[in-house]
Amino acid sequence: MRTYHLAVVVGSNRKESINRRLAEAMARLLPPNFEVSYPRIDDLPMYNMDLEGDRPESVNRFTAEIAAADAVAVVMPEHNRSLPAVLKNAIDWGSKPMENNVWRDKPTAITGTTPGAIGTAVGQQHLRQILGILGALVLGGEAYIQFKPDLLDENGDIANDGTRAFLQGHVDRFVSLIESLTPE
Numbered sequence: 001m002r003t004y005h006l007a008v009v010v011g012s013n014r015k016e017s018i019n020r021r022l023a024e025a026m027a028r029l030l031p032p033n034f035e036v037s038y039p040r041i042d043d044l045p046m047y048n049m050d051l052e053g054d055r056p057e058s059v060n061r062f063t064a065e066i067a068a069a070d071a072v073a074v075v076m077p078e079h080n081r082s083l084p085a086v087l088k089n090a091i092d093w094g095s096k097p098m099e100n101n102v103w104r105d106k107p108t109a110i111t112g113t114t115p116g117a118i119g120t121a122v123g124q125q126h127l128r129q130i131l132g133i134l135g136a137l138v139l140g141g142e143a144y145i146q147f148k149p150d151l152l153d154e155n156g157d158i159a160n161d162g163t164r165a166f167l168q169g170h171v172d173r174f175v176s177l178i179e180s181l182t183p184e
């Protein structure tokens with residue numbers, strides 16, 4: 001059975017990020033032939049075209065990690081009903097130069113959590129639009145999770161059976177998409 005590499009991009013630079021905790025819980029819902037990494041985005045400088053030609057090391061590291069991945073999962077909060085600036089910055093670095101756009105044809109899934117009832121739903125629409133323009137193959141459907149203190153149990157797993165089943169369905173659909181798009 002082929003091993004797949006999934007890059008999980010957490011769209012938060014907060015140490016105690018609830019999205020990082022959700023991302024780690026969701027990674028445990030993947031089948032065993034999926035390896036996961038968490039590319040950093042918090043050390044990327046603000047995109048500046050003047051840096052093209054001699055890109056900072058952190059940028060080269062990030063874009064190489066995304067380029068090498070079979071698929072990307074974005075797990076992000078929502079900032080003012082859009083995607084966090086730290087994530088948009090990472091996407092911008094990956095989108096240039098156009099001929100090296102790392103997002104093109106990349107199977108990508110979007111999830112996220114905030115304490116708000118519809119938290120991340122609107123932000124996800126913005127992200128979907130951006131990734132669509134960049135040519136990513138974004139999984140259809142929506143998965144936004146309201147964060148409550150009891151979302152995760154003491155092991156960091158999704159505590160509620162219904163929420164876990166919902167997210168397992170989302171993960172399973174993403175796995176099927178990745179397998180259908182990538183050769184054995």
Ligand SMILES: Cc1cc2nc3c(=O)[nH]c(=O)nc-3n(C[C@H](O)[C@H](O)[C@H](O)COP(=O)(O)O)c2cc1C
Pocket residue numbers: 012013014016017018019020076077078079080081082113114115116118119120
């Ligand atoms: C600048 C800013 C804007 C925010 N805007 C929203 C928002 O539009 N919708 C929402 O549900 N939460 C919003 N929040 C609250 C975040 O959801 C909350 O800080 C959450 O913990 C962020 O996730 P993280 O812990 O993974 O960073 C905002 C927070 C900040 C700092």
